[in-house]
Amino acid sequence: MDFWGLTTLALVCFLFFQLIWNKGYKARRLPPGPIPLPILGNMLQMDSKDIFTFFDKMAKKYGPVYTVYMGLQRFVVLHGYEAIKEALIDQGDDFLNRAALPIFEDSFKGHGILSSNGEKWRQNRRFSLMTLRNFGMGKRSIEERVQEEAQCLVDEFQKTKGQFFDPTFILGCAPCNVICSILFNNRFNYDDKTFLNLMRMLNENFRLLNTPWIQEKLNPQSVFNYKELTATGSNLFAAGTETTSSTLRYGLLLIMKYPKIQAKVHEEIDRVLGSSRKPSMQDRVKMPYVDAVVHEIQRYIHLLPFSLPRLAAQDIHFQKYVIPKGTNVFPLLYSILYDRKAFPNPYEFDPENFLDKSGNFQKNDHFVPFSLGKRLCLGESLARMELFLFLTTILQNFTLKPMVEPKELEIIPLRSGIVNIPSIYKLALIPR
Incomplete structure (x- = not known):
């Protein structure tokens, strides 16, 4: 068969495949979407360097609920x-299960908060919340631990003596130490060998409160065991360290990028706190601009742009569609954080998104960096506290100076899987 004959045959086969596929979609009432290629799915249509454009384009074409295939x-x-609110809140029980991710399966084997489902997840979450509350979550004692660590962070930064350095390691130590102080009732010096080993191996040598586990051991209905304990502890360390440190690192980069914003932050800090009084969470209501900057950092960087995928544990009737059992579900959090109806210029870093015309802080329902529904991040209150106190304390004590002109700073994220991380950079901290 010649070239034109092969081409004609391929075209006929594709049109036949398209006809059969479209009939199958209608029969199964699947959400619409682009026709996938055999084996490859829609992968060839996706640009790994800018997958957001693909998802936005599909939403414009097929609506807010659509189907794509990544491979098979x-x-x-x-x-x-x-659409996301309707799924995760209004039909929260239907979308409660977490999809299996290879990185979690390899590390946790379905144990812990992040990758477990059903009764196992409920017991893990209940245990984690109980333990964190017993150790002071939501109480003044936790704030005091964060304030102490913020001062230690400043002390460590002062050792740089105004020289340019990469802040990645130090900013990772601070939130990790907060978790250590909560769970172990002890913080570590940043050069402590034990602490350095813990930083490198967050999933090893971890012990949490033993007593609740031994209570659980005597409960015949419990699915909570030592594997769940260690996996849950590892989840708390990983989630409580990396997400906060990456947000802090990204935040400093953004504040350096916009000197006028840094100047406004300094002005408000000087007016409310002065140069010596350490900030507290009570000060947040008096510092609407700083609060707006912290929120805008989280909105702009959309650290987890896709959230973690959910799994349809059974056929789900959603809107006018049926989502078949076993289907992965992607709630695109970035599509909320970058919604033009809520944020007129979503691709610009602008703290005014969280301020009213009088300069007062205003909440926004579209601020969802911690996700929505029953699997909302259980460390949200701690993360909010750390971000406000760490950033405020740093900017109370230092002026951020980039190695290059601010306009030359690269703020486009280095995307790594499902997490947005900032480019590597160096800065100098000039004492104020």
């Missing part, structure tokens, strides 16, 4: 606040 795996994508 089917994903139903939820795009925009209304």
Whole structure:
């Protein structure tokens, strides 16, 4: 057969495949989506360097609920606040299960908060919340630990003596130490060998409160065991360290990028706190601009742009569609954080997104960096506290100086899997 004959045959086969596929979609009431290629799915249509453009384009074409295939795996994508809220809150029980991610399966084997489902997840979450509350979560004692660590962070930064350095390691130590102080009732010096080993191996040598576990051991209905304990502890360390440190690192970069914003932050800090009084969470209501900057950092960087995928544990009737059992579901959090209806210029870093015309802080329902629904990040209150106190304390004590002109700073993230991380940079901290 000649070239034109092969081409004609391929075209006929594709049109036939398209006809059969479209009929199958209608029969199964699947959300619409682009026709996938055999084996490859829609992978060739996706640009790994800018996958957001693909997802936005599909939403414009097919609506806020659509289906794509990554290889042989089917994903139903939820795009925009209304669709995600309807799924994760209004039908929260239907979308409660976490999809299996190879990185979690290899590390935790289905144990812990992040990768468990059903009764195992409920017991893990209940245990974690109880333990964190017993150790002071939401109480003044936790704030005091964060304030102490913020001062230690400043002391460590002062050792740089105004020289340029990469802040990645130090900013990782601070939130890790907060978790250590909560769980172990002890913080570590940043050069402590034990602490350095813990930083490198967060999933080893971990012990949490033994007594609740031994209570659980005597409970015949419990699925909580030592594997769940260690996996949950590792989850707390990983989630409580990396997410906060990456946000802090990204935040300093953004503040350096915009000197006028840094100047406004300094002005408000000087007016409310002065140069010596350490900030507290009570000061946040008196510092609407700083609070707006912290929120805008989290909105702009959309650290977990896709959230963690959910799994349809059974056929789900959602809107006018049926999502088949076993389907992965992607709630695109970035589509809420970058919604033009809520944030007129979403691709610009602008703290005014969280301020009213009088300069007062205003909440926004589209601020969802911690996700929505029953699997909302259980460390949200701690993360909010750390970000406000760490950033405020740093900027109370230092002026951030970049190695290059601010306009030359690169703020586009280095995307790594499902997490946005900032480019590597160096800065100098000039004492104020």
